[in-house]
Amino acid sequence: MASTNSLISSSFTSRLHHPFKDFAPQIFLHPIDSFSILSPIRRENRIVFSKRNIFCASSNNTNAASSIPLKSEQEDYVPMPVVLIDQDSDSEATIVQISFGDRLGALIDTIKALKDLGLDVAKGSVLTEGSVKQTKFFITRLDNGRKVEDPDMLERIRLTIINNLLKYHPESSEQLAMGEAFGIKGPEKKLDVDIATHIHVKDDGPKRSLLYIETADRPGLVVEIIKIMADINVDVESAEIDTEGLIAKDKFHVSYRGSALNSSLSQVLMNCLRYYLRSPETDIDSY
Numbered sequence: 001m002a003s004t005n006s007l008i009s010s011s012f013t014s015r016l017h018h019p020f021k022d023f024a025p026q027i028f029l030h031p032i033d034s035f036s037i038l039s040p041i042r043r044e045n046r047i048v049f050s051k052r053n054i055f056c057a058s059s060n061n062t063n064a065a066s067s068i069p070l071k072s073e074q075e076d077y078v079p080m081p082v083v084l085i086d087q088d089s090d091s092e093a094t095i096v097q098i099s100f101g102d103r104l105g106a107l108i109d110t111i112k113a114l115k116d117l118g119l120d121v122a123k124g125s126v127l128t129e130g131s132v133k134q135t136k137f138f139i140t141r142l143d144n145g146r147k148v149e150d151p152d153m154l155e156r157i158r159l160t161i162i163n164n165l166l167k168y169h170p171e172s173s174e175q176l177a178m179g180e181a182f183g184i185k186g187p188e189k190k191l192d193v194d195i196a197t198h199i200h201v202k203d204d205g206p207k208r209s210l211l212y213i214e215t216a217d218r219p220g221l222v223v224e225i226i227k228i229m230a231d232i233n234v235d236v237e238s239a240e241i242d243t244e245g246l247i248a249k250d251k252f253h254v255s256y257r258g259s260a261l262n263s264s265l266s267q268v269l270m271n272c273l274r275y276y277l278r279s280p281e282t283d284i285d286s287y
Helices: 108-116 151-168 170-175 221-231 263-277
Strands: 032-043 046-057 082-086 094-099 119-129 132-141 198-203 209-216 235-244 247-255
Touching: 082 151, 094 151, 108 119, 108 132, 108 151, 151 170, 151 221, 151 235, 198 263, 209 263, 221 235, 221 247, 221 263
Parallel strands: none
Antiparallel strands: 032 046, 046 119, 082 094, 082 235, 094 132, 119 132, 198 209, 209 247, 235 247
16 A cells, blocks of 8 residues: 555644543433434345434433343353454455444444444444354545544544443443443453563565554554554554454554565564553543
8 A cells, every 4th residue: 555545644643642632432322313324134144234214212221232121131151342443454444343242233323423423334234153243334434435544533433332332231341441441340350461462573565564463452552553653654554453352453554665664673663562562551531
Protein backbone atom coordinates (compact mmCIF):
# COMPACT_ATOMS: atom_id res chain seq x y z
CA MET A 1 0.00 0.00 0.00
CA ALA A 2 1.27 3.45 -0.88
CA SER A 3 2.50 5.66 1.90
CA THR A 4 -0.34 8.11 1.09
CA ASN A 5 -2.70 5.53 2.47
CA SER A 6 -0.87 5.35 5.82
CA LEU A 7 -2.93 5.29 8.97
CA ILE A 8 -1.05 8.33 10.17
CA SER A 9 0.23 11.56 8.67
CA SER A 10 2.65 14.19 9.90
CA SER A 11 -0.21 16.60 10.54
CA PHE A 12 -1.97 14.04 12.69
CA THR A 13 1.06 13.05 14.74
CA SER A 14 1.00 16.16 16.91
CA ARG A 15 -2.47 15.41 18.31
CA LEU A 16 -2.13 11.71 19.02
CA HIS A 17 -1.18 12.10 22.67
CA HIS A 18 -4.10 11.52 25.06
CA PRO A 19 -6.74 11.53 22.31
CA PHE A 20 -9.52 10.35 24.62
CA LYS A 21 -9.39 13.00 27.31
CA ASP A 22 -12.96 14.03 26.51
CA PHE A 23 -14.13 10.63 25.39
CA ALA A 24 -15.59 7.71 27.29
CA PRO A 25 -17.53 4.99 25.46
CA GLN A 26 -21.24 5.63 25.76
CA ILE A 27 -24.22 3.34 25.44
CA PHE A 28 -26.84 4.73 23.11
CA LEU A 29 -30.27 3.64 24.37
CA HIS A 30 -33.56 4.99 23.10
CA PRO A 31 -36.98 3.69 24.20
CA ILE A 32 -38.04 3.60 20.57
CA ASP A 33 -35.78 4.49 17.70
CA SER A 34 -35.95 4.22 13.94
CA PHE A 35 -32.88 3.87 11.81
CA SER A 36 -31.55 2.15 8.75
CA ILE A 37 -30.27 -1.19 9.95
CA LEU A 38 -29.31 -4.59 8.65
CA SER A 39 -32.09 -7.17 8.50
CA PRO A 40 -30.94 -10.81 8.74
CA ILE A 41 -31.89 -13.35 6.08
CA ARG A 42 -31.11 -16.92 7.13
CA ARG A 43 -29.40 -19.19 4.61
CA GLU A 44 -28.62 -22.58 6.14
CA ASN A 45 -26.27 -21.85 9.07
CA ARG A 46 -25.24 -18.46 7.68
CA ILE A 47 -27.15 -15.18 7.98
CA VAL A 48 -26.66 -12.46 5.38
CA PHE A 49 -27.85 -8.93 6.11
CA SER A 50 -29.87 -6.63 3.87
CA LYS A 51 -30.73 -2.99 4.60
CA ARG A 52 -34.20 -1.78 5.56
CA ASN A 53 -35.78 0.66 8.02
CA ILE A 54 -37.01 -0.91 11.27
CA PHE A 55 -38.18 0.11 14.72
CA CYS A 56 -36.48 -1.32 17.79
CA ALA A 57 -37.27 -1.09 21.48
CA SER A 58 -35.18 -1.62 24.57
CA SER A 59 -36.01 -1.59 28.26
CA ASN A 60 -34.49 -2.42 31.62
CA ASN A 61 -33.24 -5.99 32.06
CA THR A 62 -33.45 -6.47 28.32
CA ASN A 63 -30.63 -7.25 25.95
CA ALA A 64 -31.28 -4.49 23.45
CA ALA A 65 -28.65 -5.98 21.17
CA SER A 66 -30.80 -9.05 20.63
CA SER A 67 -34.20 -8.07 22.14
CA ILE A 68 -33.90 -11.10 24.39
CA PRO A 69 -33.91 -10.81 28.22
CA LEU A 70 -30.56 -11.36 29.83
CA LYS A 71 -30.13 -14.72 31.50
CA SER A 72 -30.81 -14.49 35.22
CA GLU A 73 -28.56 -17.44 35.91
CA GLN A 74 -25.20 -17.43 34.18
CA GLU A 75 -23.63 -20.70 33.12
CA ASP A 76 -20.41 -21.80 34.78
CA TYR A 77 -18.56 -21.53 31.50
CA VAL A 78 -18.17 -18.03 30.09
CA PRO A 79 -16.76 -17.92 26.52
CA MET A 80 -13.88 -15.65 25.59
CA PRO A 81 -14.96 -12.32 24.06
CA VAL A 82 -13.17 -11.47 20.83
CA VAL A 83 -13.22 -8.14 18.97
CA LEU A 84 -11.20 -8.07 15.75
CA ILE A 85 -10.68 -4.92 13.65
CA ASP A 86 -9.19 -5.82 10.27
CA GLN A 87 -7.71 -3.12 8.03
CA ASP A 88 -5.99 -5.58 5.69
CA SER A 89 -8.58 -7.85 4.11
CA ASP A 90 -10.75 -5.27 2.31
CA SER A 91 -9.49 -2.20 0.46
CA GLU A 92 -12.83 -0.41 0.66
CA ALA A 93 -14.03 -1.07 4.23
CA THR A 94 -12.85 -1.68 7.77
CA ILE A 95 -13.93 -5.14 8.90
CA VAL A 96 -15.07 -5.63 12.49
CA GLN A 97 -15.68 -9.14 13.79
CA ILE A 98 -17.28 -9.86 17.17
CA SER A 99 -17.78 -13.18 18.93
CA PHE A 100 -18.80 -14.25 22.41
CA GLY A 101 -19.59 -17.93 22.14
CA ASP A 102 -23.22 -18.37 21.11
CA ARG A 103 -24.53 -15.52 23.28
CA LEU A 104 -24.61 -12.63 20.81
CA GLY A 105 -27.89 -11.55 19.29
CA ALA A 106 -28.47 -9.15 16.40
CA LEU A 107 -26.22 -6.47 18.00
CA ILE A 108 -28.70 -3.75 17.04
CA ASP A 109 -27.53 -1.29 19.68
CA THR A 110 -23.90 -1.90 18.77
CA ILE A 111 -24.66 -0.99 15.16
CA LYS A 112 -26.56 2.09 16.35
CA ALA A 113 -23.58 3.14 18.49
CA LEU A 114 -21.27 2.82 15.48
CA LYS A 115 -23.65 4.98 13.44
CA ASP A 116 -23.55 7.61 16.17
CA LEU A 117 -19.76 7.68 15.71
CA GLY A 118 -20.33 8.82 12.11
CA LEU A 119 -19.88 5.36 10.61
CA ASP A 120 -21.95 3.29 8.22
CA VAL A 121 -22.34 -0.47 8.45
CA ALA A 122 -22.31 -1.18 4.73
CA LYS A 123 -22.95 -4.92 5.06
CA GLY A 124 -22.57 -7.74 7.51
CA SER A 125 -22.88 -11.45 8.10
CA VAL A 126 -23.33 -13.95 10.92
CA LEU A 127 -21.59 -17.31 10.75
CA THR A 128 -22.08 -20.10 13.28
CA GLU A 129 -19.23 -22.54 13.68
CA GLY A 130 -19.96 -25.18 16.29
CA SER A 131 -20.85 -23.32 19.50
CA VAL A 132 -19.36 -20.00 18.34
CA LYS A 133 -21.36 -17.30 16.57
CA GLN A 134 -19.23 -14.79 14.67
CA THR A 135 -20.73 -11.48 13.57
CA LYS A 136 -18.84 -9.53 10.93
CA PHE A 137 -19.48 -5.90 9.90
CA PHE A 138 -18.00 -3.98 6.96
CA ILE A 139 -17.70 -0.38 8.14
CA THR A 140 -17.10 2.85 6.22
CA ARG A 141 -17.15 6.53 7.12
CA LEU A 142 -20.47 8.28 6.52
CA ASP A 143 -18.81 11.48 5.25
CA ASN A 144 -16.81 9.95 2.41
CA GLY A 145 -17.73 6.26 2.17
CA ARG A 146 -14.13 5.16 2.78
CA LYS A 147 -12.63 2.79 5.33
CA VAL A 148 -11.58 4.10 8.73
CA GLU A 149 -7.92 5.13 8.86
CA ASP A 150 -7.83 7.48 11.86
CA PRO A 151 -6.22 5.69 14.86
CA ASP A 152 -8.43 7.70 17.23
CA MET A 153 -11.53 6.34 15.53
CA LEU A 154 -10.23 2.77 15.42
CA GLU A 155 -9.81 2.87 19.20
CA ARG A 156 -13.24 4.48 19.63
CA ILE A 157 -14.76 1.64 17.61
CA ARG A 158 -12.99 -0.94 19.75
CA LEU A 159 -13.95 0.65 23.08
CA THR A 160 -17.55 1.25 22.01
CA ILE A 161 -18.02 -2.38 21.01
CA ILE A 162 -16.42 -3.63 24.23
CA ASN A 163 -18.51 -1.23 26.32
CA ASN A 164 -21.71 -2.48 24.67
CA LEU A 165 -20.61 -6.05 25.29
CA LEU A 166 -20.07 -5.26 28.98
CA LYS A 167 -23.48 -3.57 29.16
CA TYR A 168 -25.54 -6.36 27.62
CA HIS A 169 -23.38 -9.29 28.71
CA PRO A 170 -22.01 -8.35 32.15
CA GLU A 171 -20.77 -11.91 32.58
CA SER A 172 -18.02 -10.99 30.10
CA SER A 173 -16.58 -8.45 32.56
CA GLU A 174 -14.15 -10.81 34.28
CA GLN A 175 -12.84 -11.90 30.87
CA LEU A 176 -12.00 -8.37 29.69
CA ALA A 177 -9.37 -5.88 30.83
CA MET A 178 -11.96 -3.16 30.25
CA GLY A 179 -14.18 -4.74 32.90
CA GLU A 180 -12.01 -3.16 35.55
CA ALA A 181 -11.15 -0.03 33.56
CA PHE A 182 -14.78 1.03 33.18
CA GLY A 183 -15.98 0.30 36.71
CA ILE A 184 -17.33 -3.22 36.24
CA LYS A 185 -15.94 -6.25 38.02
CA GLY A 186 -12.48 -6.94 36.67
CA PRO A 187 -10.63 -10.22 36.19
CA GLU A 188 -9.81 -12.10 39.37
CA LYS A 189 -6.24 -12.70 38.23
CA LYS A 190 -4.39 -9.95 36.38
CA LEU A 191 -1.85 -10.66 33.69
CA ASP A 192 1.84 -10.12 34.31
CA VAL A 193 2.68 -7.55 31.63
CA ASP A 194 6.30 -8.72 31.35
CA ILE A 195 5.21 -12.31 30.74
CA ALA A 196 2.28 -11.40 28.48
CA THR A 197 4.24 -9.03 26.22
CA HIS A 198 5.79 -10.38 23.00
CA ILE A 199 7.02 -8.20 20.12
CA HIS A 200 8.37 -9.41 16.79
CA VAL A 201 9.36 -7.68 13.54
CA LYS A 202 9.96 -9.54 10.30
CA ASP A 203 10.25 -8.63 6.63
CA ASP A 204 7.08 -8.76 4.57
CA GLY A 205 8.57 -8.02 1.18
CA PRO A 206 11.14 -5.38 0.16
CA LYS A 207 8.91 -2.40 0.92
CA ARG A 208 7.39 -3.20 4.30
CA SER A 209 7.76 -5.16 7.52
CA LEU A 210 5.25 -6.97 9.71
CA LEU A 211 5.15 -5.90 13.36
CA TYR A 212 3.40 -8.30 15.74
CA ILE A 213 2.53 -7.22 19.29
CA GLU A 214 0.91 -9.38 21.95
CA THR A 215 0.40 -7.76 25.35
CA ALA A 216 -2.06 -7.09 28.17
CA ASP A 217 -4.96 -4.98 26.91
CA ARG A 218 -5.70 -1.49 28.23
CA PRO A 219 -7.56 1.63 27.03
CA GLY A 220 -5.75 3.75 24.46
CA LEU A 221 -3.34 0.95 23.56
CA VAL A 222 -3.68 1.19 19.77
CA VAL A 223 -3.26 4.96 19.60
CA GLU A 224 -0.22 4.97 21.88
CA ILE A 225 1.46 2.21 19.85
CA ILE A 226 0.95 4.18 16.65
CA LYS A 227 2.19 7.37 18.32
CA ILE A 228 5.41 5.60 19.36
CA MET A 229 5.97 4.51 15.75
CA ALA A 230 5.28 8.02 14.49
CA ASP A 231 7.86 9.41 16.92
CA ILE A 232 10.61 7.37 15.22
CA ASN A 233 9.21 8.03 11.70
CA VAL A 234 7.85 4.53 11.12
CA ASP A 235 4.81 4.61 8.83
CA VAL A 236 1.80 2.35 9.52
CA GLU A 237 0.27 1.16 6.27
CA SER A 238 -2.40 -1.19 7.62
CA ALA A 239 -3.34 -2.97 10.82
CA GLU A 240 -5.24 -5.85 12.36
CA ILE A 241 -6.36 -5.12 15.93
CA ASP A 242 -7.43 -8.22 17.83
CA THR A 243 -8.76 -8.14 21.39
CA GLU A 244 -9.08 -11.62 22.88
CA GLY A 245 -10.26 -11.38 26.46
CA LEU A 246 -7.43 -9.84 28.48
CA ILE A 247 -4.93 -10.01 25.61
CA ALA A 248 -4.37 -7.61 22.72
CA LYS A 249 -2.88 -9.22 19.61
CA ASP A 250 -2.10 -6.55 17.03
CA LYS A 251 -0.42 -6.75 13.63
CA PHE A 252 0.88 -3.70 11.77
CA HIS A 253 2.34 -3.49 8.28
CA VAL A 254 5.02 -0.82 8.65
CA SER A 255 7.72 0.85 6.57
CA TYR A 256 10.44 3.46 6.81
CA ARG A 257 10.77 5.86 3.87
CA GLY A 258 9.06 3.40 1.57
CA SER A 259 11.19 0.40 2.55
CA ALA A 260 11.18 -2.44 5.05
CA LEU A 261 12.74 -1.75 8.45
CA ASN A 262 16.39 -2.71 8.78
CA SER A 263 17.63 -4.67 11.80
CA SER A 264 18.79 -1.56 13.71
CA LEU A 265 15.49 0.29 13.33
CA SER A 266 13.54 -2.87 14.15
CA GLN A 267 15.46 -3.17 17.41
CA VAL A 268 14.87 0.51 18.27
CA LEU A 269 11.16 0.07 17.60
CA MET A 270 10.89 -3.05 19.76
CA ASN A 271 12.80 -1.39 22.61
CA CYS A 272 10.53 1.66 22.54
CA LEU A 273 7.40 -0.47 22.50
CA ARG A 274 8.62 -2.70 25.35
CA TYR A 275 9.39 0.35 27.47
CA TYR A 276 5.87 1.73 26.95
CA LEU A 277 4.01 -1.57 27.32
CA ARG A 278 5.80 -2.50 30.54
CA SER A 279 5.45 0.93 32.11
CA PRO A 280 2.63 1.71 34.59
CA GLU A 281 -0.78 1.96 32.97
CA THR A 282 -2.02 5.31 31.75
CA ASP A 283 -4.38 7.02 34.19
CA ILE A 284 -7.91 6.07 33.13
CA ASP A 285 -9.11 9.64 33.93
CA SER A 286 -7.20 10.86 30.86
CA TYR A 287 -9.61 8.93 28.67
